[in-house]
Amino acid sequence: MSAGAFVRTGDEIVIADPRDGSIVGGVPAADADEVRAAVARAREAFPAWRATPAAARGQALRRAAHALAARASEVADLEQRENGRLRSDVEGGIGAAVDTLLQYSEYGPLHRGRSLRGGAEALDLTRAEPRGVVAVVTPWNDPVAVAIGLIGAAIATGNTVVHKPSERCPHLGLLIGEILAAELPEGVLCTVSGRAQTGEALVSCPDVDMVAHVGSTAAGERIARAVALTGAHLIRENGGNDALVVDAGVDPVWAAGQAALGSFANSGQICTSVERIFVHRDIADDFVAALVAEAESRNAANALAPLVDERMRAEVDAQVTGSIAQGARALVGGAISDGPGCHYPATVLVGCTPTMPVFQQETFGPVAPVMVVDDFDEAVRLAAHDEHGLAASVLTADIGHANRAIDALPVGTVKVNAVFGGAPGGSAQPRGRSGSGFGYGPELLDEMTVVKVVHLSPAVTR
Known part of the structure; x- marks a missing residue:
């Protein structure tokens, strides 16, 4: 079977x-x-x-x-x-x-x-x-x-x-x-x-x-x-289609570690996984290089669990290949792994746009799709434009930017400077779909x- x-x-x-x-x-x-x-x-x-x-x-x-x-x-x-x-x-x-x-x-x-x-x-x-x-x-x-x-x-x-x-x-x-x-x-x-x-x-x-x-x-x-x-x-x-906004001024290596954790934990099979990454152009090159290194390290160590079944793996692969067909580039991963089981590699996609499948749909796999933006407000505007409303994350050293994002993002949970975590006893109401x-x-x-x-x-x- x-x-x-x-x-x-x-x-x-x-x-x-x-x-x-x-x-x-x-x-x-x-x-x-x-x-x-x-x-x-x-x-x-x-x-x-x-x-x-x-x-x-x-x-x-x-x-x-x-x-x-x-x-x-x-x-x-x-x-x-x-x-x-x-x-x-x-x-x-x-x-x-x-x-x-x-x-x-x-x-x-x-x-x-x-x-x-x-x-x-x-x-x-x-x-x-x-x-x-x-x-x-x-x-x-x-x-x-x-x-x-x-x-x-x-x-x-x-x-x-x-x-x-x-x-x-x-x-x-x-x-x-x-x-x-x-x-x-x-x-x-x-x-x-x-x-x-x-x-x-x-x-x-x-x-x-x-x-x-x-x-x-x-x-x-x-x-x-x-x-x-x-x-x-x-x-x-x-389901969620959670955004991660990466502001200028933060350490790009630290930010890439947060993005990798959010995208690859449980092989991306978490409703609050990072699904869409918007990174400021000022740090984009260093951020992407560090994110690729994070993915390559996980793949080399076989650190990811398989996806739950072949149907799920096929859905993830279809979203990735569909996005590549529309112009995205896979810097690491992006294809079904060889060997037994339902494994899929940690994948980093660049050149993404909001109309691509990996941005439009919840991708229940270890995929980190990246879009480069010119300023923080553009990132927040794009992050907010989605029919889901589960959670979102913001990495920024600017408290004014953090507060602006908290107010603007129509989601149940906003996480600032940590993609996971939170005090016990918190309880959120999801929005939209x-x-x-x-x-x-x-x-x-x-x-x-x-x-x-x-x-x-x-x-x-x-």
Whole structure:
């Protein structure tokens, strides 16, 4: 079988390891009846779980966190076989998932309403109540951390969950579901495996009260159309086409290191990867030379994980070759690697323009496309001109330029002088085609609940 392929064999999804093509195994795809049955189990479990004290729900999440930590090596082995990520990245994601469960085990009991100013003899307040059954639909590129963040927040606030993991890592989705569900009452967490049809059956189910989705823009927009008919609450974090603006006056070698990190981390398979680079002409030559050296170093050391499957590699290659056909030049990489697996080299493209595929589309691979600009304002203007709105990065020594970019870029997160990182507890709302709603952090608990206003007045007695 082709490396990294997921193929349709009747009602079974068969997964091959993207590193070498060896078979991982097959997982049955749930049909519409099985999806409805899972939602019914979650619905049946909801009243009791809602009534469970928040502190007890937190204790259950702590047990689940410790159970996941105890089986971290097993989970990591399986994730590597299904999506090919580097061991360090896999272990980092699992560690983040454990920490997130522990955080929500504490946040959940502290999530509360507000007192309101009313009459002297009345009591006015708000209370946050769980929404009900939450459908969680998650991706393959950081599958443990993303799934458990959404599941943990939903369960902490008294909801029940039906989780549909990506068809590219179905074994992993079942395993983490098994680990967590063992620490929870029956029906609080159910897992269904399948392809798009399974996900469509889940998000279209009228008994689902909320949908939380992380994944592609195309999938998110299909989900939004389905949810518009059911009335379920929807949050989604979808694709990005994140820009990096490199100002004059910064160290070009340092800036190239930031660009390489943003473009090549996880082989470019991150929704907040650097996708479009705008560099000031004053430092462009030194910046590009250093960026090429960064790419060549990674390629020589075989430091990149493979792409998740051959379909993804073909999409990345088509965007690169299409851009080259329009005049871009590949200074390093730019062609499919020889040998087994779904590898694609770190690639640096220069001579790029905003109309090329690598600038127009999200490129889910290790590609750093560079456009040279004459001034900072031009860079910000071009960076802002995109239908996505997930994140953007700015490298500048000028605080005025930084503040101008922060104000002008229509994205959920702006990172100044670091392409990754940030304090814990941050939570952003994506813009445009990148989605809507808070998908992580303390504010995710607000998304998972609905506010009720209460007014208590004294009764008139005889």
